[in-house]
Amino acid sequence: MTEPARALDGLLAFPFTPFTDDLALDPGVFAEHVAFHVEAGAGALFVGCGTGEFGSLTPGELDTLVRIALDVTGGRVPVWAGAGGGAAAARAGIAAAAAAGADGVLLMPPYLVTGPPEGLVAHVRYAVADTPLPVIVYHRSTSVFTEEAAVSLLSVDSVAGLKDGHGDIERMSRIVTAVRAAGGRGRDFLFFNGLPTAEMSARAYAAIGVRRYSSAVHGCVPEIAQRFHRALAEEDGATMDALLRGFYRPLVALRDETPGFAVSLVKAAARLRGQKVGPVRPPLAEPSADQLRRLERILDDGLAVLASLPGGEGAGR
Numbered sequence: 001m002t003e004p005a006r007a008l009d010g011l012l013a014f015p016f017t018p019f020t021d022d023l024a025l026d027p028g029v030f031a032e033h034v035a036f037h038v039e040a041g042a043g044a045l046f047v048g049c050g051t052g053e054f055g056s057l058t059p060g061e062l063d064t065l066v067r068i069a070l071d072v073t074g075g076r077v078p079v080w081a082g083a084g085g086g087a088a089a090a091r092a093g094i095a096a097a098a099a100a101g102a103d104g105v106l107l108m109p110p111y112l113v114t115g116p117p118e119g120l121v122a123h124v125r126y127a128v129a130d131t132p133l134p135v136i137v138y139h140r141s142t143s144v145f146t147e148e149a150a151v152s153l154l155s156v157d158s159v160a161g162l163k164d165g166h167g168d169i170e171r172m173s174r175i176v177t178a179v180r181a182a183g184g185r186g187r188d189f190l191f192f193n194g195l196p197t198a199e200m201s202a203r204a205y206a207a208i209g210v211r212r213y214s215s216a217v218h219g220c221v222p223e224i225a226q227r228f229h230r231a232l233a234e235e236d237g238a239t240m241d242a243l244l245r246g247f248y249r250p251l252v253a254l255r256d257e258t259p260g261f262a263v264s265l266v267k268a269a270a271r272l273r274g275q276k277v278g279p280v281r282p283p284l285a286e287p288s289a290d291q292l293r294r295l296e297r298i299l300d301d302g303l304a305v306l307a308s309l310p311g312g313e314g315a316g317r
């Protein structure tokens with residue numbers, strides 16, 4: 001089993017799932033996309049998660065993706081797999097990830113229904129069963145934890161951390177404080193900022209003790225994502241400000257025009273930059289021609305900002 005605290009210190013990348021024009025899985029392009037992330041310096045890969053369109057994949061497709069990622073990475077970076085849905089599907093997904101050889105699992109929220117806080121903890125306990133893999137629980141939509149419920153997760157041995165996609169920073173601050181105060185495993189429990197376009201909120205989350213975050217942008221403009229990640233580690237506010245102003249804020253404004261664009265837009269950006277990752281599956285929608293033009297401009301502006309930073313590591317598209 002991967003030691004999660006040690007293995008998840010770099011920038012966490014969430015690969016796209018490439019599809020052909022008729023929306024079939026494209027394994028060859030996925031292999032290239034995995035290599036792209038590794039060469040760009042990803043600290044870990046989370047395959048078939050939110051950015052990888054988990055909800056649109058069959059268990060067989062997800063298994064194919066995990067096995068390709070393991071093969072291409074060859075142990076250079078940990079490969080975590082998405083699992084989730086209803087209780088039985090989540091349990092089967094975690095078992096399948098373990099059988100494929102994944103290093104860990106991101107447990108997506110239960111499908112459609114939610115329950116009381118103790119029900120959410122019971123869902124996690126049922127889903128992980130006796131897995132040998134570390135599991136990170138996604139705190140989002142049908143799976144929003146109270147402080148007490150988050151502390152209860154410490155009694156589930158395989159649960160190594162919580163990833164926030166909900167965005168209530170006060171609640172998250174209370175959860176971090178309560179879990180750390182619980183002592184024991186609570187001291188090393190991992191917390192992640194997994195909000196859409198997480199760089200936009202990364203500084204605020206770091207301030208409450210949540211320094212790890214995931215980056216969907218790493219799939220399309222990894223040089224910007226890596227530079228922002230380094231700036232956060234070095235507390236280089238000027239660089240973060242420049243990238244937020246010149247790239248992330250315009251990207252987030254465009255993202256917010258259409259539901260689902262947290263995924264569609266970065267996948268479209270990857271295509272604009274030459275990756276053959278194909279379209280999104282429904283219900284996600286593609287950007288319009290006008291939105292694509294504006295996206296292209298945002299990418300150009302972001303790369304220009306990157307090139308203008310001290311050390312000028314900009315690269316053309």
Ligand SMILES: O=C([O-])C(=O)C[C@H](O)[C@@H](O)C(=O)[O-]
Pocket residue numbers: 014049050051052165193194195196197198199213214215216217262
């Ligand atoms: O499950 C997912 O794909 C995510 O939520 C991670 C993304 O990388 C998110 O943090 C983002 O959009 O930066």
